[in-house]
Amino acid sequence: MPIDHIVFDIGKVLIHYDPDIPFSRIIPDAAERKWFFDNVCTHDWNIEQDRGRTWADAEALLIETHPDREAHIRAFRKHWHEMVSHSYDDSVAIMEGLIVEGRDVTMLTNFASDTFREAQARFPFLTKPRGVTVSGDIGLIKPDIAIYEAHTKSFGLNPAATIFIDDSAPNIEGAKKAGWDAVLFTGAEQLRADLLERGVRV
Numbered sequence: 068m069p070i071d072h073i074v075f076d077i078g079k080v081l082i083h084y085d086p087d088i089p090f091s092r093i094i095p096d097a098a099e100r101k102w103f104f105d106n107v108c109t110h111d112w113n114i115e116q117d118r119g120r121t122w123a124d125a126e127a128l129l130i131e132t133h134p135d136r137e138a139h140i141r142a143f144r145k146h147w148h149e150m151v152s153h154s155y156d157d158s159v160a161i162m163e164g165l166i167v168e169g170r171d172v173t174m175l176t177n178f179a180s181d182t183f184r185e186a187q188a189r190f191p192f193l194t195k196p197r198g199v200t201v202s203g204d205i206g207l208i209k210p211d212i213a214i215y216e217a218h219t220k221s222f223g224l225n226p227a228a229t230i231f232i233d234d235s236a237p238n239i240e241g242a243k244k245a246g247w248d249a250v251l252f253t254g255a256e257q258l259r260a261d262l263l264e265r266g267v268r269v
Contacts, residue, residue, distance in 0.1 A: 157255035210241025
């Protein structure tokens, strides 16, 4: 079936994300920094902000168990803007080109509500697609099939005519379970090839 809807993930597809950028300065020792991310501000802790937990609650939870790390815990949100250091201009150009051509482009992202609005202010191209589903706004995160179904309903997509672009293999599998086509993002040139293979020229 021809592709009628193109859905972009955001982090590591359109904009860079790396907590090490500020924390290489905040915790200079690499081993200590790894311990901190493995045991304190972990991926599982951070993803709950993407699900809608407030930063105040998230910080309080960790400070209760790691009071000696309070400054480092609060630094995660305080210096978040440094973690999203730049856009991927080549993949942004693909997305913008699709919009100019009249393609239906939306975004589906695991993102905390407040930091997403910061990202939109810093990277105006994030306002150009028809719309976006932000996990923190609806309390669902990828790869839960429910978030893909919510996006489908919100934007009136035909799953069989929808392609999703994400840098995470589990998120790709979630999209496929929802009936979408999906491709793993590894770079702009491969994305161009993946789209062309499906009849979408950019």
